[in-house]
Amino acid sequence: MALDRRSFLSRCAGCGLAAAAYSIAPICKLPYSPKEAMAGLPLAKDLSKVEARYYEKLAVKEIECRICPRRCRVSPLERGYCGSRENIDGVYYTLVHSRPCSLNVDPIEKKPLFHFLPGTSAFSMATAGCNVNCKFCQNWDISQVRPEQIDNYELSPSDIVDLAKRFNAPTIAYTYSEPVIFYEYMYDCATEARKKGIRSAAITGGYILPEPLKELLTVLDAIKIDLKAFSEGFYKDYVHGELQPVLDAIKIMYDRNMWIELVYLVIPTLNDNPEEIKRMCDWIKSDLSPAVPVHFTRFHPTYLMKNLPPTPVSTLERIHDTAKAQGLDYVYIGNVPGHDAEHTYCPRCNEAIIRRYGYRIGEVNIRDSKCAFCGNKIPGVWI
Numbered sequence: 136m137a138l139d140r141r142s143f144l145s146r147c148a149g150c151g152l153a154a155a156a157y158s159i160a161p162i163c164k165l166p167y168s169p170k171e172a173m174a175g176l177p178l179a180k181d182l183s184k185v186e187a188r189y190y191e192k193l194a195v196k197e198i199e200c201r202i203c204p205r206r207c208r209v210s211p212l213e214r215g216y217c218g219s220r221e222n223i224d225g226v227y228y229t230l231v232h233s234r235p236c237s238l239n240v241d242p243i244e245k246k247p248l249f250h251f252l253p254g255t256s257a258f259s260m261a262t263a264g265c266n267v268n269c270k271f272c273q274n275w276d277i278s279q280v281r282p283e284q285i286d287n288y289e290l291s292p293s294d295i296v297d298l299a300k301r302f303n304a305p306t307i308a309y310t311y312s313e314p315v316i317f318y319e320y321m322y323d324c325a326t327e328a329r330k331k332g333i334r335s336a337a338i339t340g341g342y343i344l345p346e347p348l349k350e351l352l353t354v355l356d357a358i359k360i361d362l363k364a365f366s367e368g369f370y371k372d373y374v375h376g377e378l379q380p381v382l383d384a385i386k387i388m389y390d391r392n393m394w395i396e397l398v399y400l401v402i403p404t405l406n407d408n409p410e411e412i413k414r415m416c417d418w419i420k421s422d423l424s425p426a427v428p429v430h431f432t433r434f435h436p437t438y439l440m441k442n443l444p445p446t447p448v449s450t451l452e453r454i455h456d457t458a459k460a461q462g463l464d465y466v467y468i469g470n471v472p473g474h475d476a477e478h479t480y481c482p483r484c485n486e487a488i489i490r491r492y493g494y495r496i497g498e499v500n501i502r503d504s505k506c507a508f509c510g511n512k513i514p515g516v517w518i
């Protein structure tokens with residue numbers, strides 16, 4: 136039976152999950168699955184029509200969008216590349232503000248963010264659309280559709296914050312598709328969340344222009360960036376985007392003290408070249424810091440890339456060793472549950488300071504942001 140929003144929220148409150156405090160502990164057990172609970176939310180009857188930010192009005196009611204490096208020029212009654220913004224009589228609108236299509240409660244480790252409130256939950260949300268088209272996208276069923284092609288909920292930013300609180304999630308994650316294309320909604324949710332003591336993390340490809348990014352950084356607490364390769368050729372052929380604007384955006388994030396972690400999905404034969412990996416590690420070390428965590432994750436065949444096998448674990452291990460040899464401090468292997476490189480090791484004494492198995496964490500040996508064994512400061516956002 137469908138619930139209205141008020142009934143849904145009070146049902147959540149009845150679960151005893153409204154306490155604001157959180158701790159390193161197993162992800163809280165709900166009396167029903169978040170997916171079932173989300174299914175009870177009322178669906179939106181239409182798309183939204185909220186004026187977009189960062190666009191320029193041009194002649195004859197044309198506009199230029201200035202959110203991402205595509206800079207779409209859009210005529211009246213047309214949409215930009217991402218399909219989520221429309222020009223109506225010379226005014227540009229986002230159609231997905233308050234219209235999330237996917238909601239869930241995930242371990243923060245699933246994002247993955249390993250140095251950010253480990254062991255806690257992230258209330259996770261997405262709208263339809265994306266500003267690139269990766270041939271290996273795992274969420275193509277929401278990223279590569281227009282918002283009217285799927286069901287959307289109707290949830291204001293304060294509804295999202297209420298849900299995060301009810302599910303005892305200290306963080307809202309803007310994830311699954313590409314939050315840059317729902318910039319206004321993400322910004323408004325993060326602003327509302329901060330007022331209520333909830334943090335915000337964007338899980339993004341980082342394909343965003345500097346000005347909107349700088350404003351967004353004022354309301355976010357962490358960003359995970361998918362660095363999909365370290366060559367323009369790969370971005371052109373397999374992402375339908377560009378590398379340099381992504382590197383520029385990452386540099387801005389780092390320079391403005393945002394907590395960032397990088398993920399590199401290793402696809403056999405396409406972006407696993409040792410020289411490319413070395414160049415990327417050198418860039419991270421020189422332009423960012425060796426302390427930025429880097430996750431090398433295992434590819435599984437999907438979407439338009441079913442012709443390649445899963446990444447051999449030996450390839451991931453070779454790349455992991457290369458990154459360590461290049462001087463990076465926190466290098467992880469992802470999507471290989473049980474691998475030793477899921478754990479966090481202190482770069483000074485080499486002790487395991489956070490043990491993980493998949494998305495679950497075990498022992499945490501960090502005290503006051505320092506290694507409990509040798510006192511070395513460990514970068515991150517700790518409880």
Ligand code: SF4
Nearest residue numbers: 200203206207215217
């Ligand atoms: S956000 Fe969408 S409309 Fe704007 S430039 Fe990027 S792809 Fe185009």
